[in-house]
Each structure stands twice: as C-alpha cells, then as structure tokens.
Amino acid sequence: MTRVRAAAGIILRDKASRVLLVSPTYKDVWEIPGGMVEPDESPADACVREVREELGLSVSAGALLCVDWVPASPPWDGGLMFVFDGGVLTPDQIATIRLSPDELGRFDFIKPERLDEVLIPRLARRVAAAVAAIGRGGVYLEDGRATASR
Structure with a gap:
C-alpha cells in the first residue's frame, strides 16, 4: 500500500487581504503557517495545532482551499499538501501573535x-491558487499547478 507524507497549511489574511507568511528558523525560505500531519491526526486538526504552537493563535481550519500533490524529491517521498481558509484576522488577533522561538523567526503580511x-515557486503557485479559491470552492493541484481534465 502506498504511503505519502501529508502537511497542512492555512491562509490567514489581514483586513487589507494580505496573506500571513512566516519565516522558519531552521530554513531560509518563507512559508504559510502549518506543518506536518502527525499519526492519526486529520489535516484540519494538524493545521489548528500548528497555528496554536507556532503563533499562539486559536483559529479554525475553514474551507479546504486546495490539495496539492507534490512529487517525490529525495530524501522526501511524494506528499499531499492541504491548504485551509483561516479567514481574516482582527487587529487584536494580530497583536497577540507570539512566535515560537524554536520554530519561527518572524512573520509578515504580503x-x-x-x-x-x-515564496519558492511551487509554494507560490499553491498559495496563489488557494487565495483564488477563497469563496469559490477548493482546487486540486499537482506540484502547484492546476491539472487538465484527464
């Protein structure tokens, strides 16, 4: 039986519709909040847990905006990346963001x-597709690109 890795991220926006990005301390790239799905954990639950751990925020994983199949890139196996809508953060919520110093160095709205x-190209495509799907329904991607009907 095939096994794939899974991760979940969330699109959080400010009132100007900018997207919250975070800078992990352990790599030189920006990402959306989220992380790996743990054993027996749903992608939505993983997303909520990661946001609480990394940002100190309690948010809900709203509508599924996209699922992106990411091909294997050794040492990583292929994977499914889930992106949820976290809605618009209030100024008070933004003011309470507390970065986990072991994981995140900074955040910004872009x-x-x-x-x-x-963002790296694949993630930029995924996040752009997720933002475009807000209020329209989720999309399926492969390597950050919409697929043609098969």
Whole structure:
C-alpha cells in the first residue's frame, strides 16, 4: 500500500487581504503557517495545532482551499499538501501573535500579487491558487499547478 507524507497549511489574511507568511528558523525560505500531519491526526486538526504552537493563535481550519500533490524529491517521498481558509484576522488577533522561538523567526503580511517574490515557486503557485479559491470552492493541484481534465 502506498504511503505519502501529508502537511497542512492555512491562509490567514489581514483586513487589507494580505496573506500571513512566516519565516522558519531552521530554513531560509518563507512559508504559510502549518506543518506536518502527525499519526492519526486529520489535516484540519494538524493545521489548528500548528497555528496554536507556532503563533499562539486559536483559529479554525475553514474551507479546504486546495490539495496539492507534490512529487517525490529525495530524501522526501511524494506528499499531499492541504491548504485551509483561516479567514481574516482582527487587529487584536494580530497583536497577540507570539512566535515560537524554536520554530519561527518572524512573520509578515504580503500582498497576493507579491507571493512569487517571497515564496519558492511551487509554494507560490499553491498559495496563489488557494487565495483564488477563497469563496469559490477548493482546487486540486499537482506540484502547484492546476491539472487538465484527464
């Protein structure tokens, strides 16, 4: 039976519709909040747990915005990346963000049209597709790209 790794992320926005990105302390790239799904944990639960651990925020994983199949890239196996809608954060919520110093060095809100300047290409495609899916229904991607009907 095939096994794949799974991770879940969340799109959190400010009132200007900018997307919250985080800078992990253990790598040189920006990401959306989230992380790996643990054994016997749902992607939605993983997302909520990671946001609480990394940012100190209690949010709900709303609508599923996209599922992205990521091909294997040794040493990593292929995987499924889930992205949920976390809604718009209030100024009070933003003020209470507390980064886990072991995991995150900083955060910033980025305009959607600038995602490709900040994120690695595959993640920029995934996040842009997720943002475009808000209020429209989720999409299926492969390596960050929409697939044609098969």
